[in-house]
Amino acid sequence: MTHMEALQTFAAERYLLNELSGRERDEFEEHFFECQECALDVRAGAAFVTQAGTELQSSTQAAPEPKRRPFFSFFTLPLAGVLVAAMAALLIYQNVVTLPRLRGEIATAEAPAAITATPLMGAATRGEDVPTVSATAGHPLYLNVDVPTDDRYAGYTLQVSGADGSHVASINISPEQAKNTLLVRIPAAEHSGGIYTLAIEGLQEAGMPGVQIAQYRFRVLNAN
Ligand SMILES: [Zn+2]
Incomplete structure (x- = not known):
């Protein structure tokens, strides 16, 4: 898998969401061990998931009365899903919108140009x-x-x-x-x-x- 393919197929996001097929997974793992950018995406995403999980846990533990536990655990699972989806959306936004725009701006600033004032x-x-x-x-x-x-x-x-x-x-x-x-x-x-x-x-x-x-x-x- 090339870096371009990884970006185009949102491999890092899908890897974190466990949505890659066995072959895709192997190919992506092979790629991201050699690709700093993809490795960073995966690490940042994984850190987010871990942190979100910890925060959910502590909010569950902070529930004042034990009899409320079932109420919280009922919401914990769907909420975790929402957080993972939000994280994936953020990663996709960064890759599709923010980074290309930043790269474009840097390229523009570095290119020789005549400026009209x-x-x-x-x-x-x-x-x-x-x-x-x-x-x-x-x-x-x-x-x-x-x-x-x-x-x-x-x-x-x-x-x-x-x-x-x-x-x-x-x-x-x-x-x-x-x-x-x-x-x-x-x-x-x-x-x-x-x-x-x-x-x-x-x-x-x-x-x-x-x-x-x-x-x-x-x-x-x-x-x-
Ligand atoms: Zn890559």
């Missing part, structure tokens, strides 16, 4: 003439921002707010960084469309609230 400089702070940024789900937004520097400030913070005024991001900028045009990345998220605000605050000293020194607006358009 939307310049906010000179953007009107009022009115309809605001720069437009196209947002694709799962991709960050890139903006070019100039910070109007002043020796009074020990640092700067960019505060990005969504169309509904909700907080989107806070980014700290050192005076050194502020000397050049910044490339600002707003992490991938569900960017709802509308007019966003990027406010630049100057920080005079630690613990003091920032002083707003500039405000840019930009329109986020959902491309999908």
Whole structure:
């Protein structure tokens, strides 16, 4: 059995649930002794089952009156089944959804790429003439921002707010960084469309609230 086959047939989950046929079981055991990833899946799953079992036991023992025991043991078996199913669902979710997405994000971050950033400089702070940024789900937004520097400030913070005024991001900028045009990345998220605000605050000293020194607006358009 190859690792791909193990993943595609959910061999680790089915192994834990004792659902593999004799031959599949042998083949998977042979594979996971050599495959760290599958061995880890099996070990994590087995630990979960053991822990769930222990917790069930202690909750049964914690039952105050002995005559209640039958009531608890009646539920213990189906509940254990539910927990095992939940664990299997979690493992499947990790393998099918989380891990491929993580791997995809890492691959994207490592691949060479030209990044298009939307310049906010000179953007009107009022009115309809605001720069437009196209947002694709799962991709960050890139903006070019100039910070109007002043020796009074020990640092700067960019505060990005969504169309509904909700907080989107806070980014700290050192005076050194502020000397050049910044490339600002707003992490991938569900960017709802509308007019966003990027406010630049100057920080005079630690613990003091920032002083707003500039405000840019930009329109986020959902491309999908
Ligand atoms: Zn494997």
